[in-house]
Amino acid sequence: MPQELPGFYYDKEKNRYFPLKGPIPGSSRSSSSTNKAKKSSTNNTQASNFFRRTGVRISQLLQSRELNGNVITSSKGKCDFVEEFLKLQASQPVVLKYQSTEKIADSAMDQIHIDIHTAEGQTEAEVLLTGSVNGSLSLFEVGKVGEHNHGVEFIPDRMRPAIEENRAECGKDPGCIWRPPGASLHMSSNISCIKMCGKHSPFQRALITTLGSETSGGSVYILNLVEPVDFDSSSALAEMMRKTAAFNCTIWTADCSYNSNRAVIGTNIGAALVNLETGMTSWVCRSKSDVLSQQLDPSGNVVLCGLRNGAILTVDVREKQERVSDRLIRHRIPYSSLGRQGPSSSKQWFEVKGNIYPSRTIFMPSSICSLVMLQSYDQYFLASSMDGLIKLYDQRMTKRGGEDCNLRLWSIKSGKLLYEEKISDSVLSTVCWKRSERLVKTLNEGKSYEKCLSRQNHSWGTWFGSPEGLFYISWS
Incomplete structure (x- = not known):
């Protein structure tokens, strides 16, 4: 009413x-x-x-x-009313912490829709796929669907706001999450990345990489999500998993495009392309500085590589690369021309090999921990470094926080800090959000607030993971 x-x-x-x-x-x-x-x-x-x-x-x-x-x-x-409305929502979130979820989602996470079998028949379910630094891979069903599988229930505790009536006029939260009996698996080493990919649909399969150990390198796996999942099997997750490629090096990160069978892998010796169907690999960039973060452009032809030394490389992956690293084009990139001093007075440049654009290389003060392209304006991307610096290329930059365990939300358009609060005693190391219809569209169409809430279906909620546990932040 x-x-x-x-x-x-x-x-x-x-x-x-x-x-x-x-x-x-x-x-x-x-x-x-x-x-x-x-x-x-x-x-x-x-x-x-x-x-x-x-x-x-x-x-x-x-x-x-x-x-x-x-x-x-x-x-x-x-x-604009819509902008003010979204700013207001951003500044007044609901924060939930899930019980008994310590060290479950502190290394990688993504949210997807899949089809599952239940006693009532086949149905669609919203699930959360999480990975931890101890190598555990888990799949959680969000909402009441999980009740049918008799799994382990994880109950959320409200952290913010303290008085529930303050949020009476806002949308619903996801509620309990469930882990079915066959929805957990222990991998060979730490899980370093989880990304959704697929040839025809973004929710066909998940790309999962492991970091590697002292005795073996990292590996690339594919989690098949095409067929409906039957969690009555005690080994459901293991049966869906397929090992695609293995490396003799550490795998830090990965990315894949929704309309391609290729993935790009970031390692301690450079970046490589992996054919997800055949497992064939080819190096597109070699560097003595670890590739800690990556982001493919929408076309899948160019990948941004964030290095440990603070450099962000633009690598063209369209041309066929030779598997022998010595045949890659060698580049010497000077630190001075990029406004940065080398690690020592004698180190004036660093060397990389590959089909890169040296003139597009930029530097941040410390190691690059995240690269994200904007969906609305894909010519811009956000980059963050481990000292807490965030830059939006090529528009502006703003400097905030770092490892102080605070959660911050900015308006990209104005650069204004909309929300800041410490919700965890440990660093929030993973984040994912649901891909669905935007609230802005329904508001601009003149729909009522009640209709906006029903159509967005919790679309402005975000999952965060830390060693302390799993959190859900709702702005809807």
Whole structure:
């Protein structure tokens, strides 16, 4: 039911609020009416300014939209209702911590939809695939679907906000998660990466890599998610797993495109392409500095490689590369030309081999820990280094935090810090979010807030993993 607003009534047919007193639509306004309208506009502007300065409820922001429309005027200029709405949501999240999930999702994680078999028949389920530094791989069913498989239940504890009624007007949280009997597996070494990939669908299969150990290198695995999963089997996850390739080096990271059978692997000696069907590998970049992070562009032709020495390389993977590293093109990239000093006074450059673009190489002050391209503007990408620096290339940069265990959320458009709080006593090392319809689209279409919540289906919620456990942050 629509919420009652003082001085307004709700019209079901027109799906909006109207003032209880006012001129007849289409009639001329008197001078006194005009003065009242100006006064009302001034009051609304003051209310808008109040919204921007202080924490407000969503109902207040919706009331402002009914008075002013989608464009809200303030002393700083005009602002968009959708943007203000999303900023408000970002600053008032719900934080959940799941019991008994220590060291389950502290190295890799991704969220997917799969088909599963239940006693009632085949159904679609939302699942969370997690990996840990101790080598355990787990699959959790999100919501009530997991009850049918008699798995282990993990119950969330509300951390923020302390009073539940503060969130009465917002969307639902995922609730309990379930781990079916056959949905856990111990890998040969630490799990370093989990990424979704597929030839026709982004949810066909998962790419999983292991770090490697003192006695053996890392490996590349494929988790087949094409067929419906039957968790009645005690070895369901193991039966779905296939080893694709093995390396004689450490695998730190990986990435794959949704419409390709290839994956790119980041190791301690460079980057390699892996054919996920045949297992054939070819080196596209060799470096003495470890490749700690990677990001393929939407075309799958270019990969960004973030190195331990702070360099971000642009590697072209379109041309066929030779398997012998000596045949790769050698490049000497000077530190000085990139505004950075070498690790020692005698070290003025570093060497890499591959089909790279030396002029596009950039540097950050320390090791690159994350590279992410923006979905709306894929010509830009965010890069973060281990000293806490975040840069958006080529637009701006902002410096915050690092290993202080704080969770921060920024507006990419304005650079404003929207939310900051310490929710874990250990570093939040993994993150994933659901890929679904955006709330912005439904709001721009003029849908009611209630319809927006039903259509987005928890789309603005994010999973975080740390050695301390599994967390869920909800902004919906």
